[in-house]
Amino acid sequence: xxxxxxxxxxxxxxKLSKSLCKHTAISRHKSQRRLxxxxxxxxTIMPAWVIDKYGNNDVLRFTKNANFPVIHLPNEVIIKVxxxxxxPMDVSMRGGYGAATMSMKRDPLNITKSGSEFPLILGRxxxxxxxxxxxxxxxxxxxDEVWAAIPPxxxxxxxxxxxxxxxxxxHKPKSLSHLEAAAIPYVATTAWSALVNTGGLNKDNCANKxxxxxxxxxxxxxxxxxxVKAWGAHVTVTCSHNAERFVRELGADHVVDYTAGPxxxxxxxLEKFDLILDNIGGDTERWAPGLLKPWSGAKYVTLVTPFVxxxxxxxxxxxxxxxxxxxxxxxxxxxVKGVHYRWGFFAPSGPALDExxxxxxxxxxxxxxxxxxxxxxxxxxxxKVEKGHARGKTVVxxxxxxx
Ligand SMILES: NC(=O)c1ccc[n+]([C@@H]2O[C@H](COP(=O)([O-])OP(=O)(O)OC[C@H]3O[C@@H](n4cnc5c(N)ncnc54)[C@H](OP(=O)(O)O)[C@@H]3O)[C@@H](O)[C@H]2O)c1
Numbered sequence: 001x002x003x004x005x006x007x008x009x010x011x012x013x014x015k016l017s018k019s020l021c022k023h024t025a026i027s028r029h030k031s032q033r034r035l036x037x038x039x040x041x042x043x044t045i046m047p048a049w050v051i052d053k054y055g056n057n058d059v060l061r062f063t064k065n066a067n068f069p070v071i072h073l074p075n076e077v078i079i080k081v082x083x084x085x086x087x088p089m090d091v092s093m094r095g096g097y098g099a100a101t102m103s104m105k106r107d108p109l110n111i112t113k114s115g116s117e118f119p120l121i122l123g124r125x126x127x128x129x130x131x132x133x134x135x136x137x138x139x140x141x142x143x144d145e146v147w148a149a150i151p152p153x154x155x156x157x158x159x160x161x162x163x164x165x166x167x168x169x170x171h172k173p174k175s176l177s178h179l180e181a182a183a184i185p186y187v188a189t190t191a192w193s194a195l196v197n198t199g200g201l202n203k204d205n206c207a208n209k210x211x212x213x214x215x216x217x218x219x220x221x222x223x224x225x226x227x228v229k230a231w232g233a234h235v236t237v238t239c240s241h242n243a244e245r246f247v248r249e250l251g252a253d254h255v256v257d258y259t260a261g262p263x264x265x266x267x268x269x270l271e272k273f274d275l276i277l278d279n280i281g282g283d284t285e286r287w288a289p290g291l292l293k294p295w296s297g298a299k300y301v302t303l304v305t306p307f308v309x310x311x312x313x314x315x316x317x318x319x320x321x322x323x324x325x326x327x328x329x330x331x332x333x334x335x336v337k338g339v340h341y342r343w344g345f346f347a348p349s350g351p352a353l354d355e356x357x358x359x360x361x362x363x364x365x366x367x368x369x370x371x372x373x374x375x376x377x378x379x380x381x382x383x384k385v386e387k388g389h390a391r392g393k394t395v396v397x398x399x400x401x402x403x
Contacts, residue, residue, distance in 0.1 A: 044068045048159030049378045050119035054096030057386075060379050066119065069155065069163035074136035076165050079146060082399040083182035084157035085125025087219055089346075091386045093122055098152060100319075101311040105153035123156035123396070124149055126164075127172055127181035137166050147172040147357075149185035151348045157182075158378055160398065170353030173360040180367035183393035184360070185353060187219040190303065191227060191277075192352040194220075194344030199275050199301045206231035210271060212291060214263075215279030216252060217243035219393055220303060222368050224277055225250045227356075230364035236270065238263050238280075246391050250368070267291055277344070278302040285330075294338030305343040368392035 048066035051059045069078055092098070103117060104110075127147045130140055140146065148169040150156055155163070172181045195201045201209070211228050215221050216237030225235055229251030237252040240259045247255055254270070256263050264287040272293040278284050281304025292298035306326065311319035327343055334341035359365045370392030373381040377396070384394050 046160040047375075048119075048121050049123075049375075050121055051094060052118045052120075053115075054094065054099065056095070057379050057382050059094065060382065061119075062376070062378070063119070066121065066159055069159075069161050071132065071134045071163060073165065074134040075167065076134045076163055077130050077137055077140060077146075077169065078132040078161055078163050079126055079128040079148070079169070080131045080399075081126050081157050081160060081162055082128040082178035082397075083126075084123040084396045084398055085182040085184070085186060086381050086385045086394045086396065087124055087186050088385060088388075089124060089152065089186070090122045090156075091382060093120075093152060094382065097312070098308045099312060100315065101308045102153040104311065104316050105151075121155040121157075121159050121162075123158035123162075124152065124186040125182045125184070125395075126150060126157035126162055127176075127178040127185075128162075128399075130169075131161065134166075140166055140169065140171075145172045145178075146170060147181045147185050147353060148350070149189045149346070149348050149353075152346075158396065158398070167350050168348040170350045170357055173357045175361050175363075176367055178399070179372055179395050179397060180369055182395045183367045183369045184223065184356065184365075186346065187223045187393070188227075188356050189349050189352050190344070190346040191220050191224040192349065192356065193347035194277055194301050194303055195224060195228065195275070196352070197347065198342045198344045199277070199299050200297075201228065201231070201233075201275065203231045206233045209233045209274040210236070212236045212238075212267065212273045212276045212288075213252075213279070214238050214276065214284055214288065216247045216255075217391065218279055219390070221277075221279050222247070222250055222392070223365070225252050226365045227359070230359055236267070236273070238267070240389070243391065264288075264291075272298075274298050276300045278304060280304065289334050289337070289339050289341060292339040296338075297340070299340040299342055300334065301342045301344045303344045305345070307343065307345070369395055371395075372397060 045065045046068050047064045049060055049062055050066055053059055130142050130144045130146055146169045148164055150164050206228055211233045213221050213224050216225055217239035229235055235252050236254040237247045238256045238258050239247050241257045244255045256266050273291055276288050278288060281302055289300040307323050310322045331341045370390050371384055371394050373396050375398050381394050381396050
């Protein structure tokens with residue numbers, strides 16, 4: 001859509017929205033209900049890539065008739081999407097990963113029938129412009145340029161518009177284009193949650209700490225390297241031989257090639273670490289905690305946890321119980337050896353993105369985009385992410401449309 005077309009489109013939608021609002025506000029006042037909604041579900045439709053069932057790339061379907069997003073809560077905003085970032089999580093979700101867990105988040109009382117999440121829009125990263133604000137939104141206004149990581153239980157960003165909470169958005173870095181900005185939020189908020197919230201790191205306590213990042217060349221790893229390097233840490237990374245130059249450019253001080261043989265031996269010969277971020281999981285859990293400095297508060301934080309699989313496979317209550325028992329057993333097992341064992345999770349956070357934006361604008365963190373696709377090429381973008389071995393993020397330019 002041209003910029004004039006976009007302004008006209010927006011003005012029309014806002015007028016329509018305000019008149020609908022007035023109407024709903026009066027009826028709500030009469031019935032003494034909370035004033036929470038600003039736009040009408042059937043106000044209009046929008047282009048989006050959706051899935052109607054879980055499966056391989058064939059389930060991706062482009063439609064011009066996806067439901068326009070609706071503001072349900074007073075702290076929500078509708079964002080016009082300029083660029084969307086893709087992550088391995090989108091490929092997994094396309095195949096059904098997390099279906100039961102996300103349904104529980106969407107519908108805790110289990111009122112709707114299974115399959116009600118369809119048509120489902122994937123895409124976690126967004127960079128765009130606020131089109132409409134809920135009635136309690138103060139810090140942001142229409143036309144603000146923002147970026148966000150949309151939680152996986154919400155409709156995603158592979159669409160012309162997306163709705164999300166103000167708690168999850170932040171003003172986008174001025175130094176980045178929308179395409180660059182869309183490469184950062186999901187991996188950044190995951191790394192932030194793992195390293196800061198779970199690992200206890202911050203810009204004031206990181207200097208000279210020895211950090212090991214297992215799987216440093218992927219999306220989360222490339223962000224984590226830059227973040228802890230900016231805070232003064234010494235960073236050791238495992239990755240494949242052909243990613244060595246890439247991770248060194250991002251700031252890695254020492255690199256161990258996992259394709260040359262088992263890494264536990266060369267890593268074991270190094271000085272012990274203060275924190276390990278594990279992006280690989282599996283066998284690493286057996287030997288990696290032994291690389292930490294014991295009885296010093298050192299932490300092993302893994303992002304590869306069975307939480308979602310347990311809930312998907314066993315249901316909410318049994319899955320939760322199994323998860324709690326597993327993590328407690330592992331935490332105690334490692335605590336008696338003097339190290340902390342923790343699970344890290346993606347956590348959407350506007351305030352974290354505010355701090356990350358400042359680091360980006362200060363030149364401490366750069367966006368690493370490997371390939372850009374148009375809105376019509378979303379299936380190709382999924383193929384690219386599914387192949388793996390990326391040296392940067394895959395982003396989709398939404399604003400030009402064209403599908
Ligand atoms: N818990 C959560 O909420 C959460 C959120 C986000 C992500 N995650 C998990 O975190 C992990 C990382 O995510 P990501 O988005 O960064 O994935 P990614 O982009 O696929 O990166 C993984 C990287 O690991 C490298 N690799 C593969 N095997 C390795 C090994 N044995 N040793 C060292 N490096 C190896 C691969 O690079 P090469 O090309 O060099 O082989 C790949 O680039 C994934 O397991 C993901 O499921 C969890």
